[in-house]
Amino acid sequence: MSSDERFLRQIPLIGEEGQEKLKKARILIAGAGGLGSAIATYLAAAGVGYIRIVDVDIVENSNLNRQILYHEPDIGACKVEAAEKTIRALSHDVEVDAICRHIDEKTVRDLVRGTDLIIDGMDNFAARYILNSASLDEKIPFIHGAVNGFYGQVTVILPGITPCLRCIVPTPPTWERNPIIGVTCGVIGCIEATEAFKYLTGTGEILKNRLLLWDGLRGEAESLQIMRYPDCIDCGSSAIEQDVRRFRV
């Protein structure tokens, strides 16, 4: 199968050069749930060359309303293994690194290293703060996305340039098992994938210094200007000083 033919319809937008950039790109999809499903599917289809996908969960029947990487026969299987199978069936050209591991302070460094972009498919803020810190420390851009019911939000975090996740949401909202539907994961996952596509190919204007808020209930999206907090504990000058001190020791 010719990959030239596969990308015939998108090359007018990004050029052969842009397609080559996608092929060389190495991305981390953190979480293989509803968001991760949309992100992985569209970026694999677009021709991203290397996808590292990380999740520790097993596929359950109650995931199938939104996690489109999985099908009924996958119930009980390890998510990332089933994800790899689906992605590989879509494109034999994509290299998939499926990692069944919990993302925590101990594992995050190894998980983000060697990638050009971190994409958020997590379901809680504790894990997102860990990814946010790793993104800042390793200077790897981080596309944040999250959903609840019909609502969602997205922003692109460029370390040292834009506000980080902590600047926008300083304290984690209490974890609750909120309602979640497939279409909202699809919308927000696709906006994250769009930002990744633009960032990797150098196309358009990325969603930086703005928080996009999606309201599916009313069919409206709006983006708010967001500002960096100079003394942010994660990206501010004191965080950087602490870093310098740590290196000196």
Next chain:
Amino acid sequence: MNVTVKSFATFREVMDRQLTLDIPEGSTIRTLLAELNGRYNGLNELMFATMDTLKDFVNILKNGRNIHFLAGLDTPLDDGDLVALFPPVAGG
């Protein structure tokens, strides 16, 4: 002076998504919220844990800056400010 308020996500279930209020000089986020609570039933219960503390999911941005990093509820307001009330969503 005029301040514009925008609400997002679940806050829209109890209040308008955008309104401009004429409030007195010297107003703060706290007095603005008191004004809003007078207009919208259920907003107080949705936002406040106690009379003096917001629930942990309530994020308020003044011109793009989280009031957590400013003076919290005592953050002063100026003419033309944009105040966004937003409960971050967390699922994935």
